[in-house]
Amino acid sequence: MTSLSALPLLVRRALRQHATASALCVLLIALAYGGFLAAWTVRGEAARAFSQSAGGFDAVLGARGSPLQLVLCALFHLEPAPGSLEAADVEDLRQHPAVAHAIPIAVGDNYRGWRLVGAPVELFTDVDWLPGKKLSVQPGGRLFDPAREEAVAGAFAAKRLGLKPGDRIQAFHGLDYNPANAHDEFFTVTGILEPTGTPADRAIWVPLADLQHLPGHDPAKAEAVSAVLVQFRPTMRAAGFALDRLYNRQGTRLTFAWPVAAVLAGLFDRFAWMDRVLGLGAAAAAALASLCVLIALHSSLHARRREWAILRAMGAPRRLLTTALVVEAGAIGALGAILGTGVFWIAGLVIAAVVRTQTGVLLDLAAWHPVLGWAPASMIALCLAAGAWPAASAYANPVAENLTPPT
Amino acid sequence: MVLLIRQLTKSFAASPRPVVAVPAFELGAGEQLALRGTSGTGKTTFLHLIAGLLAPDTGTIAIDGEPMAPAPELARDRLRARRIGYVFQTFNLLQSCTVRENVALMQAFAGTREPERPAALLARLGLGDLGHRFPAQLSTGQQQRVALARALVNRPRLVLADEPTASLDPQHAAEALALLRDACAEAGAALLVVSHDERLLSAFPNVRDFAALNRP
Numbered sequence: 044m045t046s047l048s049a050l051p052l053l054v055r056r057a058l059r060q061h062a063t064a065s066a067l068c069v070l071l072i073a074l075a076y077g078g079f080l081a082a083w084t085v086r087g088e089a090a091r092a093f094s095q096s097a098g099g100f101d102a103v104l105g106a107r108g109s110p111l112q113l114v115l116c117a118l119f120h121l122e123p124a125p126g127s128l129e130a131a132d133v134e135d136l137r138q139h140p141a142v143a144h145a146i147p148i149a150v151g152d153n154y155r156g157w158r159l160v161g162a163p164v165e166l167f168t169d170v171d172w173l174p175g176k177k178l179s180v181q182p183g184g185r186l187f188d189p190a191r192e193e194a195v196a197g198a199f200a201a202k203r204l205g206l207k208p209g210d211r212i213q214a215f216h217g218l219d220y221n222p223a224n225a226h227d228e229f230f231t232v233t234g235i236l237e238p239t240g241t242p243a244d245r246a247i248w249v250p251l252a253d254l255q256h257l258p259g260h261d262p263a264k265a266e267a268v269s270a271v272l273v274q275f276r277p278t279m280r281a282a283g284f285a286l287d288r289l290y291n292r293q294g295t296r297l298t299f300a301w302p303v304a305a306v307l308a309g310l311f312d313r314f315a316w317m318d319r320v321l322g323l324g325a326a327a328a329a330a331l332a333s334l335c336v337l338i339a340l341h342s343s344l345h346a347r348r349r350e351w352a353i354l355r356a357m358g359a360p361r362r363l364l365t366t367a368l369v370v371e372a373g374a375i376g377a378l379g380a381i382l383g384t385g386v387f388w389i390a391g392l393v394i395a396a397v398v399r400t401q402t403g404v405l406l407d408l409a410a411w412h413p414v415l416g417w418a419p420a421s422m423i424a425l426c427l428a429a430g431a432w433p434a435a436s437a438y439a440n441p442v443a444e445n446l447t448p449p450t
Numbered sequence: 451m452v453l454l455i456r457q458l459t460k461s462f463a464a465s466p467r468p469v470v471a472v473p474a475f476e477l478g479a480g481e482q483l484a485l486r487g488t489s490g491t492g493k494t495t496f497l498h499l500i501a502g503l504l505a506p507d508t509g510t511i512a513i514d515g516e517p518m519a520p521a522p523e524l525a526r527d528r529l530r531a532r533r534i535g536y537v538f539q540t541f542n543l544l545q546s547c548t549v550r551e552n553v554a555l556m557q558a559f560a561g562t563r564e565p566e567r568p569a570a571l572l573a574r575l576g577l578g579d580l581g582h583r584f585p586a587q588l589s590t591g592q593q594q595r596v597a598l599a600r601a602l603v604n605r606p607r608l609v610l611a612d613e614p615t616a617s618l619d620p621q622h623a624a625e626a627l628a629l630l631r632d633a634c635a636e637a638g639a640a641l642l643v644v645s646h647d648e649r650l651l652s653a654f655p656n657v658r659d660f661a662a663l664n665r666p
Binding site for chain 1: 495498501503504523524527528530531532536538540542543544545546547551555556558559560561600
């Protein structure tokens with residue numbers, strides 16, 4: 044045995060002896076650390092997940108308006124369409140040599156608050172939402188027949204609504220559910236899509252023509268669509284520049300939202316200040332938590348003087364006791380980080396569930412992020428530093444005069 | 451000689467004269483000596499100097515041939531842990547550690563490797579089944595024996611005892627003193643006791659007045 048072998052026992056016993064203060068410090072660190080991790084990783088993961096949730100589309104064409112609104116409407120099923128396009132606009136785009144797929148969609152109706160999206164069957168049969176992957180129907184179902192009033196439901200919407208093949212769903216006018224706005228038409232569910240972790244999971248897909256011709260819609264605009272989802276040929280993505288110029292700079296009637304990732308980045312830029320505030324707040328909380336470690340240890344110095352003196356009288360080197368105090372602070376930081384990881388997971392699961400419900404985007408918080416490496420190391424280092432001052436005081440603790448019990 | 455002291459002095463800022471001024475003092479291997487002295491005469495300071503808890507102003511102290519003073523603090527710590535057992539008036543057990551840990555920590559500080567010795571020593575002192583308890587869960591007499599076990603665990607060459615029975619009633623004091631003397635004799639350790647208690651002093655065949663030894 045060596046003096047150093049006594050270190051774990053000294054640290055363990057000190058933590059036990061000052062259990063209440065230590066536990067409060069651990070709890071405080073856990074909350075601050077968990078909040079910091081959640082703020083940091085959710086921000087990064089949300090940006091990544093949203094940019095990868097475009098369903099394989101490079102651009103969206105729509106009525107003149109905000110590109111962000113257009114993308115949120117057409118790809119994330121969140122906003123109303125800024126307007127409509129004529130069928131001729133869709134056809135013009137289809138003829139462009141760089142365009143592999145131009146998928147018109149129509150929105151404006153819902154089933155109990157879940158958006159009905161009119162789309163051609165080519166969306167499922169021709170378009171890869173990921174390289175080599177198409178939107179497919181779960182076993183036991185099939186795609187809708189464009190000639191019949193049928194529907195396929197996204198996996199998340201089906202789960203929430205309890206839909207299964209054979210169910211009949213009624214269309215309601217508008218994007219918000221209002222029982223008074225019911226159409227007379229019903230759609231028969233023919234299949235449930237395999238989950239994709241993209242907003243496609245939140246939509247109920249119906250034949251484009253059926254949605255366009257629902258009674259109550261303006262007959263003059265029966266052939267109009269809400270937006271066109273565009274996928275370029277793999278080697279011709281640079282054509283986006285020409286189309287951007289054509290629609291956005293030379294034209295005045297339409298908006299070409301391209302590239303989708305850049306448009307979405309604009310969304311996150313809007314909230315960048317909030318990210319910074321959250322991040323700074325969490326970092327300040329972590330610093331405050333380590334300050335609490337310092338205060339807790341420093342306030343316990345007086346109570347520890349006699350025990351240190353006894354240990355010194357037993358032959359414990361001065362450095363061992365100061366090291367024990369610093370390690371004790373580090374152990375509090377490590378325990379806080381471990382518990383904080385739990386807090387982060389719980390907060391992350393809640394946030395991910397909310398994002399999933401609201402947007403259909405699946406946040407993968409299990410994915411490795413560098414912050415998961417440097418944050419615990421930083422937290423422990425911060426606590427070790429916090430223990431340095433009390434340790435310096437302990438170093439100067441006189442032995443002989445503290446051996447006598449206080450009277 | 452287990453303990454050899456020459457020209458030892460120690461003073462404190464609050465006192466104009468040295469508290470301890472011992473020109474010469476020696477203690478042989480296995481010898482048992484009691485120093486008589488009233489309170490405030492510097493007995494405890496004298497033991498602290500021998501144990502290396504305090505550094506003297508002048509003079510030399512050697513324990514079993516190794517210098518305790520002058521010596522760097524780390525060397526004094528090491529020598530204290532390996533060669534000296536210290537029994538305090540108030541036992542000074544670590545309240546946050548179990549009986550076994552109190553004894554085993556002493557081994558850790560000395561760097562000795564006898565994992566079976568704490569349990570064996572505790573059993574020898576009648577504490578075999580109390581190793582897992584904390585000091586506060588023991589009687590005063592039991593605590594005194596734990597302090598003794600801790601002092602002896604590293605097979606010290608010298609045991610220092612500062613009023614070792616002052617916290618005990620007369621019956622337990624006599625038993626504890628006998629145990630202390632027997633255990634030191636059995637371990638071959640020299641014993642230096644300081645006390646003002648005449649009952650304790652009467653148990654020692656060899657008693658010296660600290661006032662005669664200490665000439666500040």
